[in-house]
Amino acid sequence: MSAIDRALEANEYFSRTYELPPDLPDPQVAAVMCMDARIDPVRALGFRPGEAHIIRNAGGRLADAIRSLAISQTILGTREVMIVHHTRCGMMRYTDDEMRAMFRKARGAIADGIAFLPFRDLVQSVRDDLELYRQSPILRQDIPVRGFVYDVETGKLTEVN
Amino acid sequence: MSAIDRALEANEYFSRTYELPPDLPDPQVAAVMCMDARIDPVRALGFRPGEAHIIRNAGGRLADAIRSLAISQTILGTREVMIVHHTRCGMMRYTDDEMRAMFRKARGAIADGIAFLPFRDLVQSVRDDLELYRQSPILRQDIPVRGFVYDVETGKLTEVN
Numbered sequence: 001m002s003a004i005d006r007a008l009e010a011n012e013y014f015s016r017t018y019e020l021p022p023d024l025p026d027p028q029v030a031a032v033m034c035m036d037a038r039i040d041p042v043r044a045l046g047f048r049p050g051e052a053h054i055i056r057n058a059g060g061r062l063a064d065a066i067r068s069l070a071i072s073q074t075i076l077g078t079r080e081v082m083i084v085h086h087t088r089c090g091m092m093r094y095t096d097d098e099m100r101a102m103f104r105k106a107r108g109a110i111a112d113g114i115a116f117l118p119f120r121d122l123v124q125s126v127r128d129d130l131e132l133y134r135q136s137p138i139l140r141q142d143i144p145v146r147g148f149v150y151d152v153e154t155g156k157l158t159e160v161n
Numbered sequence: 162m163s164a165i166d167r168a169l170e171a172n173e174y175f176s177r178t179y180e181l182p183p184d185l186p187d188p189q190v191a192a193v194m195c196m197d198a199r200i201d202p203v204r205a206l207g208f209r210p211g212e213a214h215i216i217r218n219a220g221g222r223l224a225d226a227i228r229s230l231a232i233s234q235t236i237l238g239t240r241e242v243m244i245v246h247h248t249r250c251g252m253m254r255y256t257d258d259e260m261r262a263m264f265r266k267a268r269g270a271i272a273d274g275i276a277f278l279p280f281r282d283l284v285q286s287v288r289d290d291l292e293l294y295r296q297s298p299i300l301r302q303d304i305p306v307r308g309f310v311y312d313v314e315t316g317k318l319t320e321v322n
Contacts, residue, residue, distance in 0.1 A: 010207020
């Protein structure tokens with residue numbers, strides 16, 4: 001059975017008892033995190049419905065999140081930002097060049113124009129993305145923007161200073 | 162209290178009882194969805210740990226998800242794709258020009274170089290993103306790629322054909 005068909009079956013059950021909570025708050029925070037299949041941001045960070053925009057991509061990289069964050073803040077009113085990278089991330093396994101070679105081999109596709117945004121040093125990658133945030137003219141610079149490492153084995157967030 | 166400080170407190174509790182399940186499966190599916198604060202993809206689609214990469218951005222737009230999907234498929238081995246947009250999405254409220262005007266007013270920032278990727282027609286936006294997928298040379302064209310609308314009021318997914 002395909003994973004999508006299983007998800008549709010699960011959604012059928014979910015929707016039978018689902019109710020959108022009334023009087024939802026306006027979202028206050030946007031969290032940028034990895035797409036990793038081991039991470040459940042809502043549970044790990046205890047977000048209640050309506051509280052947080054959750055932006056996810058390979059690595060939790062800011063470069064791919066700028067459009068979404070800009071909308072989250074200026075169109076939809078969030079006023080705090082979390083950038084979260086995590087231990088044992090797939091983005092630490094290969095370099096950009098190694099990834100391009102995998103694309104050439106698997107797809108015959110030339111992926112040389114894509115920055116895959118891998119990293120070697122987890123804490124440094126969070127710092128790099130905090131710095132990239134600070135350089136963006138369209139993102140709010142007058143609100144808290146904090147970086148974290150999430151340990152997939154302990155479920156624990158640690159702030160990067 | 163800031164939303165981030167609340168999340169850290171919630172994470173403290175979460176991590177006390179958290180255990181990474183052993184023998185996780187390899188992720189099979191990647192789901193592209195909106196960052197919307199009312200949506201909990203893990204619960205709504207019944208994903209178990211290890212099963213799905215979840216990519217989220219404003220609107221669930223494919224244009225922002227191509228790097229992540231490419232990595233998900235060719236580096237990490239997923240072999241199904243869901244693209245999910247949803248009812249009452251913030252991306253249906255304004256046009257690109259209206260969003261740019263909001264940026265000029267609020268930030269004094271020139272956001273004219275950014276495509277905010279809003280849409281007016283929910284089903285059409287899913288079809289547009291399925292079509293954009295089909296045009297990408299670095300994404301897998303030999304696997305199921307299916308589009309859906311998620312109703313935030315009923316929690317129900319409906320396939321877009």
